[in-house]
Amino acid sequence: MLGSPCLLWLLAVTSLVPTAEPLTPQDFEEEEEDETAWPPFPAVLCDYDRCRHLQLPCQELQRASPTPCLCPGLSSPALRPEQPRLGEVRVVAEAGLAVVHWCAPSSPVQEYWLLLWEGSGAPQKGPSLNSTVRRAELKGLKPGGAYVVCVVAANAAGESSVPWADGKGIEGADGPAFGPCGRLTVPPRPQTLVHAAVGVGTALALMSCAALVWHFFLRRRWGCPRRTATRPATGL
Numbered sequence: 001m002l003g004s005p006c007l008l009w010l011l012a013v014t015s016l017v018p019t020a021e022p023l024t025p026q027d028f029e030e031e032e033e034d035e036t037a038w039p040p041f042p043a044v045l046c047d048y049d050r051c052r053h054l055q056l057p058c059q060e061l062q063r064a065s066p067t068p069c070l071c072p073g074l075s076s077p078a079l080r081p082e083q084p085r086l087g088e089v090r091v092v093a094e095a096g097l098a099v100v101h102w103c104a105p106s107s108p109v110q111e112y113w114l115l116l117w118e119g120s121g122a123p124q125k126g127p128s129l130n131s132t133v134r135r136a137e138l139k140g141l142k143p144g145g146a147y148v149v150c151v152v153a154a155n156a157a158g159e160s161s162v163p164w165a166d167g168k169g170i171e172g173a174d175g176p177a178f179g180p181c182g183r184l185t186v187p188p189r190p191q192t193l194v195h196a197a198v199g200v201g202t203a204l205a206l207m208s209c210a211a212l213v214w215h216f217f218l219r220r221r222w223g224c225p226r227r228t229a230t231r232p233a234t235g236l
């Protein structure tokens with residue numbers, strides 16, 4: 001029978017409860033010495049991971065779970081959420097996109113969105129993402145571009161704060177290591193590097209030609225230019 005061990009266990013718990021007395025400092029000392037004095041408690045955590053993509057809210061897991069489980073504590077729904085924590089940001093340079101991961105704050109959240117800054121311009125706000133989402137793509141990133149990305153959580157009471165959205169710009173600012181924001185740089189495309197190399201090579205070749213022309217033609221003809229001397233106007 002499945003029910004009988006549970007019943008016995010419940011009886012054991014309930015029979016312990018009436019004997020409980022107000023704790024005195026001596027009681028604390030005794031209990032610290034003898035840890036088995038604590039009544040057994042179903043300290044099973046719900047299968048909830050605040051960083052897992054498409055993670056149902058823990059309260060929903062609790063409701064659906066056949067056995068009782070524990071959820072991490074949350075701040076009040078009457079307060080705006082705490083900051084989510086930005087996780088891995090993976091840049092796919094060839095596709096001009098970045099995959100951004102984050103972890104939920106210890107707050108009730110209704111939606112998330114991303115903010116993206118390029119340089120010191122105004123932030124672009126991404127689409128609204130439901131509370132189960134922990135991963136999103138940023139598209140249309142420019143090769144060689146440098147960006148700042150922040151994740152914002154919102155509920156009925158407001159939205160989480162963003163350290164760089166204070167109007168002072170993002171240049172030179174560095175957020176806390178485990179904050180909602182991070183920097184991302186897109187490497188230049190390989191073909192851009194080839195173009196740059198060709199460009200630099202062409203420029204060097206032109207400069208060499210110019211130097212040779214100056215040396216062998218103009219210099220020989222006009223002599224070395226002196227600071228005080230005006231150039232002789234030679235009629236051709």
Ligand SMILES: *[C@@H]1O[C@H](CO)[C@@H](O)[C@H](O)[C@H]1NC(C)=O
Pocket residue numbers: 129130131132133
């Ligand atoms: C939340 O968004 C994700 C991704 O768009 C989607 O797969 C999921 O069904 C949505 N969940 C709810 C509860 O709307």
